[in-house]
Amino acid sequence: MFSLTLRQATVVLGFVLATWAADVTMRAQGYTLLEPYRNEKRAERVFAYLSRPETEDVLLVGSSRVAGGFDARLVQRLLSAERQQQTSVYKLGVAGLRSVYLAELLRDAIVKRPPQERLVIALEPRFFCTAVRRTGRRDAPRADDADADALRGEWEGEALADAFGRRFDGLAALWNLPWVRTAASSDLTTFMHAHGGEHQAVAARRAEDERAARNRVGRRDLFDLPPNMEWQWPAPDADEMVAFRLMLDLLDALPCPVTFVRMPLTPGFNEEHMPVVSPRFLAEIVPALEARGHDFYDLQGAPYPTDDRYYFSRTHLNRSGCEQTSAAFVSDVLAPLMRGVTPPAAQR
């Protein structure tokens, strides 16, 4: 027997009306452009980075592979222990990062307040190429890993939010109002409040850039890569290569040394998708880095995770893989570099 009455319908109506009212009012104020807190996974972290009162000693920059592949807190602890001095580490992992966006990040944020001691940038062949997508199989995240759904859930949530026209963003934005703001509100919000009316234009541009970057990559890029993708390495005058050269010029102006790395991927993914672009990356990108005096370390192969059980998708580490990668990176590369010693595992 289904005997709901008008009263229950008003509960639903109340929900709908409140959602609509929040959407209208918060959108008019620009608050819906303020993203809720994400653990260093979203592009707006650049503003959180800018709004921090202090600069860090080491900055880790990269795509979602850095967001989920380095544990900044663990890196900080291990590095401080190795150096026997407190060393602050900050992670700027931007989902969907590519060459163009990386250059923008450097230009708009990192060059203006560089890290004190070292900048680490995780480059990927994917930054520089495009691929023709066809329908393909789905890599099911591992159900046993506590973090399995973390990134996937975010993408699914974002796709659904887009499908609903982001109508629920107003509800989240309520908690960003100055007199309501919760601890979950990002530093971005603090920055926006502190800079008054600037926030609308700036946040709008950033939101557009981030969404465009995400759309260029496509959420399917993270999970659905068909076996016979056609990877296309860009022409020298393509945006990706122009941005790469701009990035190198920008890095010349940095007061701190820069180290480049390539994050681990599953062997299966490497064998299937990287045979064409990986050699191009190693032949064209890496020498360009070294010509400018930057080191490059390829974190593929031991002691970095090579077993599928350290990954929650074919291209993203799970919690265990993140911890292993962080620890190995500190002991093999970062700590020696910061002691002024060439790492024993200096490799290409």
Next chain:
Amino acid sequence: MLFNTQPFAVFFLTVFVGYWLLRRTSTARVLWLLAASYFFYGWWDWRFLGLIVFSTGLDYTIGLKLDRSRHAGDSSAGGSPDSSAGGTAGPPDRGRKRLLILSLVGNLGVLGFFKYWDFFAAELATGLAAFGIEAQPMLLHLILPVGISFYTFQTLSYTLDVYHGHMPAERSLARFALFVAFFPQLVAGPIVRASHFLPQIPKTPRLDGPGFERALALIFWGLVKKVVIADYLGATLVDPFWDQPDDFGGSLSLLAVYGYAFQIYGDFSGYSDIAIGSAALLGFDLGENFHAPYRSCHPREFWGRWHISLSSWLRDYLYISLGGNRGGMSKMYRNLMLTMLLGGLWHGASWMFVAWGLFHGLLLVADRMLGLRIPETATGRWFARAVMFQFTCLGWILFRSADGATAWAVLTSFLAPLGDTDAFSTYVPAVLVLAVLTHMPSMAFKTRLRDAFTALPGLVQGAAYAVLVGLFMQVSGLDVPFIYFQF
């Protein structure tokens, strides 16, 4: 899909609408729910649907055979072949025992294989190495299917109940399959008894206005406990503390451990509330799984309030099967220790879970030895609750720590000087206070609060839920899955 995600909201809305449209046709609504449940489970990993189907088929078949053989036994002994009211068991016979053993081996074998193979293989290799024998552990790196611990116990309870004649076997495969796979409680409980759930399926479901509002309130309260309390405390206080206990020290360490107590409670009871509320919206009653456990005055009371569906399962199918209270005090203590040891192991392949189970076993033994009772005065009760809470938190240290060294580091941090952690931002104490204030009042008070809320005008209730959704969206960026999913 996690309960606190948008995909689940869309999924549940779809299932809810379809279910109530099909409510008049028993077969259609059962198949609709079954398909939804398999879809829900397959969302995690479609490869493990085969396991749940195997478990379903095995116990459905064994249940029918047990029922037939019991009736055959009744007939040969002069009993009525139509006696299917679940009365006394038929005469035990080897055939029925073999069927039961087949069910136990089949179900526990699958559970043991996926959950414990690597653990025991590694321990065996370590043990052999201690005797100087070099052995390469045969690790299979198996993925643990989500929810296997829960649905395995659920189907086993069915087989055992049919074996003992406590209930007749379910004739309908679809209904039985729904009992096993019902999505609200599939991946993390409550562990529902067949005798409680199966009779509900063929009945025409009922959902009235007050029931709808109570179910919604329960779901949203579960989300508050999970997202606002548990996830927040986990990400901002508990994880940093367990990463580096020395950064805290003294009373800060104690508060962090208290934080974990409310994190695991909020996480697990929050999930249970969402499961129970979701089932209620579909016209099903799953019973209660948590009853303010930190209001317990002694260990026995705690296990009557914490994870009730598991503790009652362990009591009815393990403790009593081992002999229970019979055979003298020493046998009772042995049975208690064994039950809690296995209960600890059920939580995961780790000696720390075993240690936690043994710890609670010792508490229960001490409870029996001392004959602990609920104090008569309010002051006495609050004092007993405070003491019991400290012991519970001591157990949580074992439960949360990855190994003995971590547990020791946590314990010794209580004696360390206060550290300079920045974990105690403004909101952490506030959330801790919220957790305590919403847990410790009596059930009657909480029921009055809930009724006061559901008495509010519908528009106000709806608006309140909308504001909460916004808060969930804010806080859920912390991306913390349910703790009990790893079981």
